[in-house]
């Protein structure tokens with residue numbers, strides 16, 4: 001299988017090539033050049049498999065230039081009991097007869113980004129070797145909070161790689177910030193950007209496609225790559241857990257073979273829900289994909305109207321990992337639903353770049369609406385959902401997952417669809433403890449307490465253990481203090497890389 005650019009102006013490459021490059025040279029994103037399918041029989045077999053075995057079987061379908069031995073090694077190293085605090089890796093919790101929660105945050109950084117970022121750093125060095133590359137890889141990351149730490153943890157001290165993470169200085173939670181600026185490792189850099197996530201992400205994308213910067217780092221023996229969800233190597237591992245959730249439902253007798261289910265996905269950059277879309281294309285019996293947004297509801301508007309318009313106010317919310325107005329991976333969806341019409345994708349992405357908006361045609365919109373449904377939750381509704389879900393089910397959700405639950409309730413109200421539904425839970429409630437503790441304990445109990453005191457408060461009140469990755473963060477030394485303006489990102493990348501040589 002080869003991978004081609006959504007913009008049609010780059011040479012197709014192997015899976016290893018796509019993972020190494022991260023983004024296509026023409027600014028597009030790599031997509032598989034042919035569909036792959038999983039049969040009902042194969043799905044039934046998956047019900048009896050471990051998470052690691054499920055992962056290997058899905059990855060093999062896409063990473064056709066990796067041997068099964070290599071894939072097994074990567075999978076075993078990534079989804080290991082030392083890294084994940086439960087043997088199921090991505091356990092499924094039942095809330096009631098219709099509703100399940102897929103917990104994707106049992107990895108080292110307590111958010112779903114670990115599901116892909118524990119394995120990408122194992123795939124990438126092998127990909128580099130396969131393509132005959134002799135330069136070191138410089139990974140640039142823009143993060144809305146969770147990707148940064150997960151990528152740092154995954155890539156720390158991986159030979160042949162360097163990683164530079166940019167995060168919006170005031171756009172991440174205190175826990176997220178401390179997780180990043182205390183990062184250890186010989187090959188890691190963390191830089192705060194005085195701007196929001198969109199500016200940070202645009203800054204990184206501009207560096208990838210700047211030929212002068214690329215030439216300069218090339219002379220120093222580096223090649224850029226990406227650990228953001230624009231990298232295909234991030235998306236494939238995310239497809240796995242949708243199959244895994246379905247296989248668990250089958251294994252537990254919750255659904256019959258072939259029965260369709262819905263997935264609700266709290267969405268920002270559209271990477272997680274796009275993986276669910278690919279799972280559906282592969283034959284996973286999925287009815288609707290419910291795209292849950294926060295007050296930055298650019299995707300809800302798009303799915304309802306076909307107009308994507310990022311020229312709107314940007315809000316900082318209590319679900320900061322979804323505070324995004326430019327959802328990169330939507331480009332892949334547009335490519336897929338237009339049957340690979342790169343010319344139209346180029347036109348829309350061009351309009352997004354120059355005018356900040358584009359409108360898809362009626363046929364494309366219909367195809368999107370046949371699969372996707374969307375609504376959004378503001379902060380007060382999110383808080384209320386955390387409280388109500390805890391009261392009703394004794395189940396504690398983080399702010400992002402609660403956005404999903406709220407939108408699911410709206411979906412059921414609007415459609416009366418009683419299909420079994422799985423909410424992708426994207427972060428541990430302890431990671432966003434300030435909001436979560438306020439929601440279930442009230443303002444009084446939280447007032448005057450720092451985030452680290454609140455971890456204890458929350459643990460005592462709920463009986464849930466504090467995740468290992470969040471403990472004692474406030475006692476670790478700060479190792480990264482650099483703050484730059486968005487227009488300084490290019491210069492800083494060159495300085496950091498050349499200073500290291």
Ligand SMILES: *Cc1c(COP(=O)(O)O)cnc(C)c1O
Pocket residue numbers: 111112113146147229266267268269270271272273321322400426427
């Ligand atoms: C990254 C993230 C999201 C958004 O996922 P996308 O793939 O960017 O749509 C949602 N919730 C949490 C906790 C995240 O870290």
